[in-house]
Amino acid sequence: MNSIDFSHKAVEMVDVVKKFGDFTANDRINLTVHKGEVHALLGENGAGKTTLMNVLYGLYQPTEGAVRINGKPLSVKDPNVAIKNGIGMVHQHFMLVEPFTVTQNIILGNETTKMLGMIDIKKAESEIAALSERYGLAVDPKAVIQDLSVGAQQRVEILKTLYRGAQILILDEPTAVLTPQEIQELVGIIHNLTREGKSIIIITHKLKEIKQVADFCTIIRRGKHIDTVEVDQVTEEDLASKMVGREVSFKVEKDPQPQGDRILEIRDLVVEDSRGIPAVNGLNLDLYKGEILGIAGVDGNGQTELIEALTGLRPAKSGQALVREKEITNLTPGKIIQQHGISHIPEDRQKRGLIFEFDIAENLILENYATEAFSKGFTLDFKRIYRNADQLIEKFDIRPQNSKLAAKALSGGNQQKMIIAREVANDPDILIAAQPTRGLDVGAIEYVHKALVDQRNQGKAVLLISFELDEVINVSDRIAVIYEGKIVGIIDAHDADEKEIGLMMAGGTA
Amino acid sequence: MTLNREYLKEVFLKGPLGLTVISVVLGFVVGAVVLLIAGFNPIEAYMAILRGIFSKPKYMSYVIIYATPLIMTGLSVAFALRTGLFNIGAEGQFIVGAMVAAMAGYFIHLPMLLHVPVCILLAASAASVWGGLAGYIKARFGVHEVISTIMLNWIALYLSNWSVTLKSFGKQGTGKSYVIQETARVDLFGQWKITEAGIDFIRSHRFWGDILKSPVNVGIIFAIILAFVMWYILNKTTLGYELRAVGYNPHAAEYGGINVNRSIITSMVISGAFAGTAGALQVMGVSHRIAKLAAMEGYGFDGIAVSLIGNNTGIGSVFAGVLFGALKYGGSKIQDAVGAPTEVINIVVGTIILFIAMPKLIRMILQARNKKG
Ligand SMILES: Nc1ncnc2c1ncn2[C@@H]1O[C@H](COP(=O)(O)OP(=O)(O)O)[C@@H](O)[C@H]1O
Numbered sequence: 001m002n003s004i005d006f007s008h009k010a011v012e013m014v015d016v017v018k019k020f021g022d023f024t025a026n027d028r029i030n031l032t033v034h035k036g037e038v039h040a041l042l043g044e045n046g047a048g049k050t051t052l053m054n055v056l057y058g059l060y061q062p063t064e065g066a067v068r069i070n071g072k073p074l075s076v077k078d079p080n081v082a083i084k085n086g087i088g089m090v091h092q093h094f095m096l097v098e099p100f101t102v103t104q105n106i107i108l109g110n111e112t113t114k115m116l117g118m119i120d121i122k123k124a125e126s127e128i129a130a131l132s133e134r135y136g137l138a139v140d141p142k143a144v145i146q147d148l149s150v151g152a153q154q155r156v157e158i159l160k161t162l163y164r165g166a167q168i169l170i171l172d173e174p175t176a177v178l179t180p181q182e183i184q185e186l187v188g189i190i191h192n193l194t195r196e197g198k199s200i201i202i203i204t205h206k207l208k209e210i211k212q213v214a215d216f217c218t219i220i221r222r223g224k225h226i227d228t229v230e231v232d233q234v235t236e237e238d239l240a241s242k243m244v245g246r247e248v249s250f251k252v253e254k255d256p257q258p259q260g261d262r263i264l265e266i267r268d269l270v271v272e273d274s275r276g277i278p279a280v281n282g283l284n285l286d287l288y289k290g291e292i293l294g295i296a297g298v299d300g301n302g303q304t305e306l307i308e309a310l311t312g313l314r315p316a317k318s319g320q321a322l323v324r325e326k327e328i329t330n331l332t333p334g335k336i337i338q339q340h341g342i343s344h345i346p347e348d349r350q351k352r353g354l355i356f357e358f359d360i361a362e363n364l365i366l367e368n369y370a371t372e373a374f375s376k377g378f379t380l381d382f383k384r385i386y387r388n389a390d391q392l393i394e395k396f397d398i399r400p401q402n403s404k405l406a407a408k409a410l411s412g413g414n415q416q417k418m419i420i421a422r423e424v425a426n427d428p429d430i431l432i433a434a435q436p437t438r439g440l441d442v443g444a445i446e447y448v449h450k451a452l453v454d455q456r457n458q459g460k461a462v463l464l465i466s467f468e469l470d471e472v473i474n475v476s477d478r479i480a481v482i483y484e485g486k487i488v489g490i491i492d493a494h495d496a497d498e499k500e501i502g503l504m505m506a507g508g509t510a
Numbered sequence: 511m512t513l514n515r516e517y518l519k520e521v522f523l524k525g526p527l528g529l530t531v532i533s534v535v536l537g538f539v540v541g542a543v544v545l546l547i548a549g550f551n552p553i554e555a556y557m558a559i560l561r562g563i564f565s566k567p568k569y570m571s572y573v574i575i576y577a578t579p580l581i582m583t584g585l586s587v588a589f590a591l592r593t594g595l596f597n598i599g600a601e602g603q604f605i606v607g608a609m610v611a612a613m614a615g616y617f618i619h620l621p622m623l624l625h626v627p628v629c630i631l632l633a634a635s636a637a638s639v640w641g642g643l644a645g646y647i648k649a650r651f652g653v654h655e656v657i658s659t660i661m662l663n664w665i666a667l668y669l670s671n672w673s674v675t676l677k678s679f680g681k682q683g684t685g686k687s688y689v690i691q692e693t694a695r696v697d698l699f700g701q702w703k704i705t706e707a708g709i710d711f712i713r714s715h716r717f718w719g720d721i722l723k724s725p726v727n728v729g730i731i732f733a734i735i736l737a738f739v740m741w742y743i744l745n746k747t748t749l750g751y752e753l754r755a756v757g758y759n760p761h762a763a764e765y766g767g768i769n770v771n772r773s774i775i776t777s778m779v780i781s782g783a784f785a786g787t788a789g790a791l792q793v794m795g796v797s798h799r800i801a802k803l804a805a806m807e808g809y810g811f812d813g814i815a816v817s818l819i820g821n822n823t824g825i826g827s828v829f830a831g832v833l834f835g836a837l838k839y840g841g842s843k844i845q846d847a848v849g850a851p852t853e854v855i856n857i858v859v860g861t862i863i864l865f866i867a868m869p870k871l872i873r874m875i876l877q878a879r880n881k882k883g
């Protein structure tokens with residue numbers, strides 16, 4: 001436990017209600033955070049976490065209820081009042097000016113000036129350097145934002161709040177965009193901050209992280225306050241079931257099943273990345289029917305390029321990929337989907353997987369709009385398109401149940417369900433699932449894993465790529481470890497040892 | 511009833527219609543301020559415009575005639591924009607269409623029922639090539655269509671100017687081509703108007719006679735048909751699905767198996783055909799020939815404005831084209847009526863577009879940010 005000062009209530013939110021029209025996003029929520037405490041806010045997508053924090057930060061006015069900061073009632077009319085009272089917020093989507101430097105971004109709207117109103121950049125730079133030193137927030141004050149990694153941009157956002165004197169920091173899903181290493185760095189930063197007496201409110205739906213950093217956790221479900229618990233006193237399963245409102249199982253249920261015939265064969269495959277460097281570098285791998293083959297590895301070891309080569313989105317430099325002994329390298333995506341039966345849940349669902357402006361029904365036919373199922377000659381058959389959508393919405397529990405809704409109006413979890421529905425409905429022989437649960441909450445993750453196992457049970461071959469080692473171990477039948485563009489080892493998931501795989505992922509030999 | 515009103519409010523406030531109407535009103539307000547500053551009475555000036563549009567049937571007919579090519583170039587730009595392409599080249603495609611129609615109308619001898627469609631088809635095809643070229647250059651070499659279409663506009667202009675210097679096609683020394691044959695014209699009652707019966711009719715029928723004094727032609731019907739064709743292609747066909755998918759998100763389209771490069775070319779081909787038809791009908795219905803151009807005539811550029819005001823839809827382009835045609839035609843009257851410069855109309859139109867474009871700009875910036883974040 002961090003050094004919490006229980007006599008000092010930094011934040012008190014009492015019976016806060018926030019309505020948007022008739023819709024109640026926050027329904028009598030209570031939240032108390034002490035000085036030096038890390039308090040997690042847990043809830044499914046759309047539970048109302050961000051809304052609650054926006055109320056605290058003054059972006060929204062509460063419909064009812066009160067906010068007290070350091071024991072004093074405070075009406076936070078706008079973020080400026082919040083900032084003056086020592087509240088800082090790092091939003092889910094960063095608010096940085098990309099072509100500006102770190103320092104310029106941090107002092108924006110808060111510039112210290114020299115004589116004649118000249119901005120004193122030197123002074124600001126040294127102040128920022130001192131702050132980043134103190135809290136272990138490694139960033140170069142002179143670097144330009146667009147050159148920074150996502151993790152570094154997040155550190156800039158944190159620095160920005162500290163520079164403005166924040167005592168209470170709100171972090172909205174800070175880990176969603178980070179790599180595992182960056183997450184560990186963030187955990188370190190959070191500890192540094194609380195040691196200095198700062199209070200942290202962190203929104204996340206990764207239970208492991210809550211266990212790791214938080215002292216207390218408040219669970220919100222559909223806008224309602226479900227419980228506030230001391231993290232040490234509960235298990236991850238407890239948290240998950242409170243959040244989802246039913247029992248959640250982390251164990252992926254699957255019966256053993258004999259390996260089927262080989263369906264995909266990859267031989268000495270070389271694929272270059274966008275800079276022309278071989279990211280996949282002589283890779284060999286076989287995939288069999290009725291199995292889930294998980295690829296474990298640290299981000300950037302050729303996973304993306306491998307998938308893109310297998311799906312026709314990127315040319316292969318040399319080597320082969322064969323589906324049922326037939327070459328698929330350098331075919332078009334359309335041919336690979338239609339003639340070779342490969343379906344693909346893409347890594348970047350917003351970029352590749354869906355078209356924001358299209359409605360659910362249109363998105364569900366992205367690969368098949370021109371097939372007999374959905375068209376007559378040159379024209380689309382809307383009756384069938386919408387009937388198909390209604391069926392898939394029902395079967396895959398896509399919410400809201402409105403096939404005419406634009407994809408951009410769906411939550412991340414439902415967007416993912418929509419993509420999975422489409423790919424599974426293709427009835428593929430091979431399903432490539434790239435980071436299929438990234439950014440999803442536990443309920444949705446459970447759902448996705450079930451869908452993958454279901455495909456495997458039907459005798460399909462599933463290739464799972466994930467940066468979360470837990471996921472790979474839990475879901476797969478066999479695990480292939482990728483390192484620098486090669487498969488460096490294949491392990492049966494039964495005998496999987498996390499340490500051993502971790503070592504192989506880092507380039508060590510088992 | 512309340513539900514209905516709520517619905518209308520929703521459509522007006524959230525949809526593009528409200529934005530357009532407000533922008534149009536603001537455009538006129540800004541125009542009025544400019545007139546005031548310049549020392550003219552804006553009410554008088556606007557009344558003059560209104561009189562110039564509505565006081566005679568002939569005037570209204572002229573408005574339609576002015577609007578016809580603008581609707582079609584508007585459709586051309588709108589079609590491309592809906593598929594993610596910015597076709598600045600409607601101007602050049604219009605010129606190519608006009609030139610080819612003038613040639614086909616002059617050189618080819620056919621009965622009218624064949625001659626008209628042949629002229630339009632040849633003109634549209636040539637303009638398709640012109641548009642498709644820009645698409646090909648983008649697909650093959652990654653050159654942005656704005657750059658290539660601007661270049662193609664100039665090439666079209668000089669090609670057309672060169673064509674009228676040809677002995678066989680241009681009347682030497684006049685800078686004009688020979689007029690097209692009667693069989694290639696789409697004027698209504700063109701020949702009949704100059705017969706005795708026609709002259710009689712014009713004299714004795716006030717309304718219809720007055721309308722016939724303008725070069726009435728079937729172009730507007732084509733324009734409306736094309737607006738429908740555009741809507742149909744984009745919304746009802748598998749091709750439209752592909753093109754829209756590529757326009758919204760080429761990465762996802764590629765992932766889904768759509769040939770992105772082919773879509774870009776196809777879209778520019780269709781867009782070019784629309785602009786080319788505009789050029790052809792202008793020659794076949796109004797001018798009957800082409801002339802050496804000192805500069806671009808601006809049909810294609812005005813099409814950009816029409817498309818934007820019409821929210822890049824077929825029906826929107828029809829209304830925006832008529833609005834634009836009315837302003838252009840009615841606006842030409844204020845010089846005589848109150849002595850105010852006709853350019854005020856350009857200010858009005860420019861302001862309308864500015865206001866319409868600004869919220870879009872803001873929305874676009876927001877969307878771009880969201881996609882990154
Ligand atoms: N400005 C708003 N107007 C209307 N509804 C909103 C607004 N902001 C959020 N909501 C709704 O409130 C609910 C809670 O949203 P949010 O607080 O963002 O959820 P979370 O951060 O827990 O995922 C969602 O159903 C969302 O659609």
Ligand SMILES: [Mg+2]
Binds near residue numbers: 049050172
């Ligand atoms: Mg949120």
